[in-house]
Amino acid sequence: MADLSTNIAGIKSPNPFWLASAPPTNSGYQVQRAFEAGWGGAVWKTLGDPILNVSSRFAAVSFNGQKVAGFNNIELITDRPLEVNLKEIYETKKKYPNHAIIASLMVEPKQEKWHEIVKKVEEVGVDGLELNFGCPHGMAERGMGAASGQVPALVEQQTYWVKEVAKTPVIVKLTPNITDITATAEAAVNGGADAISMINTINSLAGVDIETWNTIPHVGGKGAHGGYCGPAVKPIALNMVGECARNSRIDVPISGIGGISNWQDAVEFMLMGSTSVQVCTAAMHHGFRIVEDMIDGLNHYLDRKGIASVNEIIGKSVPKYSDWGDLDLNYQIVAHINNDVCINCNKCHIACEDTSHQCIEMLTGTDGKPYLQVREEDCVGCNLCSIVCPVDGAIDMIEKPNELQPMTWNERQEAIANISYVANSTAK
Amino acid sequence: MKSDRKETLAALKRNFEEVEPPFSKHDALDEANRCLYCYDAPCIQACPTGIDIPSFIKKIATDNLFGSAKTIMSANPVGASCARVCPTEELCEGACVLNHSTKPILIGNLQRYATDWAINNEATLFHAGKPNGKKVAIIGSGPAGLSAARELARMGYKVTIYEAESEAGGLNTYGIVSFRLPQKISFWEVEQVKKLNVEIVTNTRVGVDISAKEILEQNDAVVLAIGMSSVPALGIVGEDLDGVHDAIEFVKETKIAPIHDNLYKKRVAVIGAGNTAIDAATCSVRLGADNVKILYRRTLAEMTAYDFEYEFAKQDGVEFRWLTAPVEILGDEEGKVTGIKCVKMTLSEPGEDGRRRPVPLNDSEFTIEVDAVIKAIGQSRYIDLIEQFDISHDGGVVTIDSESYQTSNSKVFACGDCIFGKGQGEAMVVSAAQQGKASAISIHRSLLKETIETA
Numbered sequence: 007m008a009d010l011s012t013n014i015a016g017i018k019s020p021n022p023f024w025l026a027s028a029p030p031t032n033s034g035y036q037v038q039r040a041f042e043a044g045w046g047g048a049v050w051k052t053l054g055d056p057i058l059n060v061s062s063r064f065a066a067v068s069f070n071g072q073k074v075a076g077f078n079n080i081e082l083i084t085d086r087p088l089e090v091n092l093k094e095i096y097e098t099k100k101k102y103p104n105h106a107i108i109a110s111l112m113v114e115p116k117q118e119k120w121h122e123i124v125k126k127v128e129e130v131g132v133d134g135l136e137l138n139f140g141c142p143h144g145m146a147e148r149g150m151g152a153a154s155g156q157v158p159a160l161v162e163q164q165t166y167w168v169k170e171v172a173k174t175p176v177i178v179k180l181t182p183n184i185t186d187i188t189a190t191a192e193a194a195v196n197g198g199a200d201a202i203s204m205i206n207t208i209n210s211l212a213g214v215d216i217e218t219w220n221t222i223p224h225v226g227g228k229g230a231h232g233g234y235c236g237p238a239v240k241p242i243a244l245n246m247v248g249e250c251a252r253n254s255r256i257d258v259p260i261s262g263i264g265g266i267s268n269w270q271d272a273v274e275f276m277l278m279g280s281t282s283v284q285v286c287t288a289a290m291h292h293g294f295r296i297v298e299d300m301i302d303g304l305n306h307y308l309d310r311k312g313i314a315s316v317n318e319i320i321g322k323s324v325p326k327y328s329d330w331g332d333l334d335l336n337y338q339i340v341a342h343i344n345n346d347v348c349i350n351c352n353k354c355h356i357a358c359e360d361t362s363h364q365c366i367e368m369l370t371g372t373d374g375k376p377y378l379q380v381r382e383e384d385c386v387g388c389n390l391c392s393i394v395c396p397v398d399g400a401i402d403m404i405e406k407p408n409e410l411q412p413m414t415w416n417e418r419q420e421a422i423a424n425i426s427y428v429a430n431s432t433a434k
Numbered sequence: 435m436k437s438d439r440k441e442t443l444a445a446l447k448r449n450f451e452e453v454e455p456p457f458s459k460h461d462a463l464d465e466a467n468r469c470l471y472c473y474d475a476p477c478i479q480a481c482p483t484g485i486d487i488p489s490f491i492k493k494i495a496t497d498n499l500f501g502s503a504k505t506i507m508s509a510n511p512v513g514a515s516c517a518r519v520c521p522t523e524e525l526c527e528g529a530c531v532l533n534h535s536t537k538p539i540l541i542g543n544l545q546r547y548a549t550d551w552a553i554n555n556e557a558t559l560f561h562a563g564k565p566n567g568k569k570v571a572i573i574g575s576g577p578a579g580l581s582a583a584r585e586l587a588r589m590g591y592k593v594t595i596y597e598a599e600s601e602a603g604g605l606n607t608y609g610i611v612s613f614r615l616p617q618k619i620s621f622w623e624v625e626q627v628k629k630l631n632v633e634i635v636t637n638t639r640v641g642v643d644i645s646a647k648e649i650l651e652q653n654d655a656v657v658l659a660i661g662m663s664s665v666p667a668l669g670i671v672g673e674d675l676d677g678v679h680d681a682i683e684f685v686k687e688t689k690i691a692p693i694h695d696n697l698y699k700k701r702v703a704v705i706g707a708g709n710t711a712i713d714a715a716t717c718s719v720r721l722g723a724d725n726v727k728i729l730y731r732r733t734l735a736e737m738t739a740y741d742f743e744y745e746f747a748k749q750d751g752v753e754f755r756w757l758t759a760p761v762e763i764l765g766d767e768e769g770k771v772t773g774i775k776c777v778k779m780t781l782s783e784p785g786e787d788g789r790r791r792p793v794p795l796n797d798s799e800f801t802i803e804v805d806a807v808i809k810a811i812g813q814s815r816y817i818d819l820i821e822q823f824d825i826s827h828d829g830g831v832v833t834i835d836s837e838s839y840q841t842s843n844s845k846v847f848a849c850g851d852c853i854f855g856k857g858q859g860e861a862m863v864v865s866a867a868q869q870g871k872a873s874a875i876s877i878h879r880s881l882l883k884e885t886i887e888t889a
Contacts, residue, residue, distance in 0.1 A: 072467070268495075268496040269496060269498065270496060270497065292471050293473055295473075295489075296492070298489065299489065299492050299493050299496055299498055299501065302493070302498060302501040303493065303496050303497075303498035303501055306498060306500040306501055307498075310500075397460065398458075398459055398460055
């Protein structure tokens with residue numbers, strides 16, 4: 007069995023699986039149940055001045071009958087008194103000294119407010135702090151959460167205030183509701199953050215009831231935007247983690263969040279630069295017990311790969327993540343249809359014919375049976391046919407060797423510039 | 435050999451290949467993702483071995499097949515066989531909550547998918563425990579014996595299994611038709627147990643090749659997992675004729691010897707309507723018999739075969755003749771079976787076992803022309819062996835404490851078919867596996883207690 011123990015900016019946990027700051031970490035009872043189930047750490051539901059919540063808070067998006075493809079919430083930070091939360095954090099930490107408890111914090115953007123809460127939570131023995139600059143609803147309208155998190159200067163300033171007094175590692179949690187997340191990530195680093203976590207939820211409206219014309223969810227006939235999370239947001243989160251991980255100015259560890267539902271998702275986030283991962287929606291869908299397969303699956307994966315420690319996979323795919331301009335324009339793949347596996351649904355044909363490059367032909371064999379064939383010379387290797395194909399192994403995307411040297415767009419532009427330069431020089 | 439006979443034999447052989455095709459990866463993922471992953475799931479409650487079914491299915495969905503197989507096999511040491519032979523409609527799948535909304539998850543197929551992965555990938559799922567210096571002998575290497583051995587070996591016991599046959603696996607190796615349970619599955623499960631340093635002494639019949647006394651003296655505890663014996667006599671004229679078979683031996687033959695054409699284009703009568711009778715009947719069909727009839731003195735309602743087996747046999751073309759009892763097997767001058775004389779029965783008041791008793795109708799005799807008769811009216815018991823161990827039994831059904839599986843000799847525990855009957859136990863492979871596990875835990879408790887007391 008591989009070593010799963012994790013250390014992110016000095017915060018240690020028996021495994022990389024943390025519960026994200028959210029409804030599952032609302033109380034000591036819940037966090038202790040989670041630790042019993044196997045979770046390595048928990049980011050306590052955001053502490054701050056207690057708020058009032060509305061009733062009817064969650065909504066989810068089903069996709070083709072699969073429940074909770076995406077999840078939307080309009081719940082705010084903790085609605086319990088700070089003292090109660092602090093007491094339960096103290097008790098939980100005492101009972102589970104080897105598990106990580108991180109306090110998520112959100113206060114008004116004032117130095118003294120941050121100093122006050124940091125001191126209070128560190129007194130009860132938390133292992134670290136996570137600054138919630140991401141909550142997109144309710145709190146943002148009060149100048150907190152995403153409202154702070156969308157302004158790099160505010161991120162930097164508040165992180166700095168926290169670092170003035172914090173004795174434990176400080177993680178800054180970033181909002182995805184921004185054009186370029188590396189801007190706020192960099193601001194957090196400049197403010198002294200020991201780590202960053204991402205992504206918080208994405209502004210969303212889960213749906214509209216086409217019979218009543220109400221929003222989903224609605225509070226007595228009225229709705230407001232919520233925060234979107236769950237499996238649907240994973241690609242967005244993974245990109246943001248990757249963008250930060252490959253940015254040399256963002257030189258702090260990352261805790262990855264966003265649609266992580268199983269060990270495979272966790273491995274993907276770690277390969278893309280996450281040191282730990284945080285989970286919420288999957289636990290809300292199935293209960294804390296899902297962590298058992300996360301740990302078990304990760305363990306067997308590492309064993310199968312002959313990797314002794316989970317830390318060895320962190321960031322391994324980051325060097326493979328680049329800019330479009332660095333991709334080889336001369337690399338070529340083409341689709342190949344395996345007719346013995348193909349079930350003749352013709353989905354690849356119509357996808358290609360109507361929406362791609364018209365290179366999959368519907369033919370009839372000498373035996374009278376229909377079959378599909380790719381006209382390779384016209385295939386651009388877009389992958390669409392293999393994406394819509396319902397059968398494993400029916401369409402392979404095959405590398406097509408060619409004589410051409412690798413050449414990226416950037417190299418090409420450079421070469422053209424050189425030629426123009428030479429041409430211009432010669433002309434003179 | 436003439437080439438058409440060769441072709442016939444080849445065709446008959448193909449009839450014994452596993453009927454149910456395995457799930458493709460696509461099937462498995464679709465089905466696994468359909469599972470609701472219930473909490474405190476009724477399927478777990480319905481499984482005699484308590485496999486954490488939602489968990490193993492979740493692991494299929496996340497492509498953690500090693501973990502999935504381990505979850506299955508840790509609860510059930512013969513989980514690969516059970517994936518194929520369990521009456522899932524009556525157990526896990528019958529309990530699936532989706533029965534109330536759509537259709538139940540095909541748990542057996544998923545269990546087979548995960549265990550097949552472990553078989554094909556030669557996964558080592560378990561390791562022997564640290565030796566604790568205690569020795570346990572297990573008599574019989576069927577599901578109950580293997581299960582007890584696996585658990586004891588994991589707890590550090592030195593386990594020796596004594597097996598009368600040349601191969602281990604008991605019923606799973608010899609008694610369940612190949613087209614439902616190929617022998618290689620049973621052998622894999624045996625290998626898993628052997629890998630834990632369990633010694634399996636085959637070709638050794640306890641009571642003949644080694645005495646019960648010796649075994650008792652040499653070990654700290656003994657597990658009796660001896661199953662049941664051959665089919666008892668019908669007690670009618672003609673039973674010794676050429677063409678009369680014992681169903682257990684008949685099925686065994688199809689598993690250990692090359693498939694024969696002795697029944698090709700012949701007519702067969704199977705007497706009895708339990709699971710073994712179904713196996714014998716469907717085997718006969720697959721051996722090319724032209725007509726196979728099951729003769730049962732009671733009716734469909736009293737039949738002990740599972741519904742799915744009844745359906746399977748019907749689809750194989752087996753005819754069921756209810757309320758029909760044999761009175762004589764007829765033969766020709768060469769001593770070969772030519773027919774079976776039967777009487778029609780009617781059901782009277784319920785007997786001791788609660789089932790309505792069949793009684794013959796007057797003047798109802800008739801003859802069915804057949805070339806072979808297969809007896810499948812239950813199995814007799816190894817009473818001699820049980821008595822060698824000097825433990826209490828009731829007509830060959832070993833008496834046990836229902837909690838601990840301890841027999842009247844505190845050193846001897848019993849599980850599997852040898853404790854089934856007289857209202858005690860269950861006859862399923864999966865129950866035998868659970869009893870084996872439970873016996874191992876009881877032995878551990880009793881020997882551990884001993885250790886503590888002597889310390």
